[in-house]
Amino acid sequence: MANEPTPPNNDEFHSLLPYDGIKWNKTFDALHWALAEHKVNNIAITGYFGSGKSSFWESYIKQVKENNLDDREIINISLAKFSCKCDKNFKCDENSSEKSKYDVKPSDSGYKVFSGEEISDYDQWRIYQEQKKIEEELEIEIERGILEQILYSVENNEIPASRFKKITDLSKETKILYSLIILSLITCISFFLGHEKIEQIINQYTLTFIICCLLLSFCIYLILPFFNSFHLSKVSYHEFDIHFEDNKGSLFSQNITELVYFFEKLKNKRIVVFEDLDRFKSSTIFSKLRELNHILNNVPSIKSNQIIFIYMIRDDIFSKYERTKFFDFIIPIVPVLTKDNATGFILKEMKEIEKDCGRQYIEDISPFLGDLRLLKNCENEYKIYKSVNESFLRSKLENDNKTLKQSTCQWIFSMILYKNLYPKDFQKLLQHEGLLYYCIHKAKIDYFKKLDEKKDKGN
Structure with missing residues (x-):
């Protein structure tokens, strides 16, 4: 059949998943040493967003398993939630014009609200209380997510006495x-x-x-x-109540016995990896996790077989003194792609873009390309958009108009790049709104205005 689809070339598109083919180097030696060191319980793998932290970790795990270097099992905790609650200063809450004006910071008196206008003491207290409430709700949400991912990572029969049970069908x-x-x-x-x-x-x-x-x-x-799954929390008779549980404190402290039981039963699960915690911009959760690690590693039945927490975070999540005090070992990730070497990377790895758009164009756009995952996605989308417009591009090639074909490819890739860098404004562009639409529309008006002026002068 003429329209029968042909199987795609395996190298035609790029997966956006972490790359696990990084060769063993000094950074791997550092991590392997830290994991073998008995007193190192809190390890940070640091680097800016898109620097390759997950790729480094996946490559390390793959090579460790292939060479049987470590038989400890790993629990991966990922909290990739892109909620507006993650901003401590309300700046991402687009529906509240009042909250976005204020910045709550600690002071000697407990708190201080900074804004562009004078506000009363009552308003300062009210804003601070709202901020505090949102932070507490966020911390509870994070702790619940961590607990669920740890306790639900195994089957029910592995932790039979646990109150956290997955729903299963009875045979x-x-x-x-x-x-x-x-x-x-x-x-x-x-x-x-x-x-x-x-x-x-x-x-x-x-x-x-x-x-x-x-x-x-x-x-x-x-x-x-x-x-064992049931706990009596309260007995009530008319207006008389007897409480048997104290629900004060964090979720970690309320469920510490569950976590101790989990690690006592599963003696080989000794490495817990936390990803995306830095998205929430809350340093409190790191302090709670360090405290939790300390408690677990001091339980007599666990102490001889240490539990290690690994945090994948940005470099700027802590100040210079806090980060060295908080973590027992820090491993920096050197990024593969930066804005400085983007040109050379594209010329070497993405020949089709160079062929279609030209070297000068690549040099012009390289300052906007500092994220390897974003660049891969741009190439994937470019190939799809280009294939949709293939008949139009073929007509340019048949007319031997190479310059026009190249400018069309540059236009397609530029739009793809803008779509990935500014997705919200790109969506508005399709609705004849947004900053880019305004710039294009204004440029068009100015262009025709100048043409009219030239015509008037010619007459």
Whole structure:
């Protein structure tokens, strides 16, 4: 058939997943040393967004497994939530014109609100309380996400006493077993309740009594593990309440026994990797995680087999003194692609763009390309958009108009680049709105205005 699709070339497009083919180098030696050092429990892998932290980690894990260098299992925690709550100063809340004006910062008195206008003490207190509430809600959300990803990373039978259970379907055999247990319980209870004196039961139905007792004991033994998942938190009678649980403190402190139990049962899960925590711009969560790591590593049953927390974060998340005090070891990631070497990278790795758009064009746009993942996505989208406009480009080639074809390819790639750098404004452009539309529209008006002026002068 003429329209039958042809299989794509494996090298035609680029995956946006972390690259796991980085060769072993000194940075890998540093991480391997830190993971083997007994007293190093909190390790930071630092680099700006898009510098290659995940690619470095994936490459390390791949080579460690291939060469059997470390048999410890890893728990990966990723909290990639792009919520407006992540901004501590309300600046990304587009629906609140009031909140965006204020910047809440700590001071000797506890807090200070900075703004472009004078505000009363009451307003300062109110804004501070709103800020504090949002931060607390955010921290609870982060802690809940971390707990869920740790405790739900294993099957229910690996941590049978845990209160955190995944929903599972009961097998046919299990349903039959539960039915027999319930039937045995009912039979035993009916037998005992049907007689007034226990001595009479023992004398007249000795064998039956023994069998019922054994069945009852067996049923209780099977049912007991299920009661580990239930905790009595409060008893109420009219207006009288008795509380058995203290729900104060962070979610980590409330569920510390769950975490201790998890790491006691799963002795080989000893490395926990945290990604995307720096997106929330909250340093408090790092302090809580360090405290949690300290508590876990001081539990007698865990102490001999340390638990290591690895944080993939930006360099600027802590000040110069805080970062060296907080972490036991810091590994910087040297980026593969920067704005300075983008030209050489494209000329070497992306021949099609060079051929279509020209070297000078690549040199012009390289200052905007400092993220390898973004550059790969631009190339993928460029190939798709180019294929859609293939008939138009072919007509330019048939007319032997190389300059016009090149300018068309440059226009396509420029639009793709703008789409990736400024996606919101690009969306507005399609609706005849936004900054770029205004600039193009204004340039068009100015162009025709000058043409009219020339015509008037000619006349």
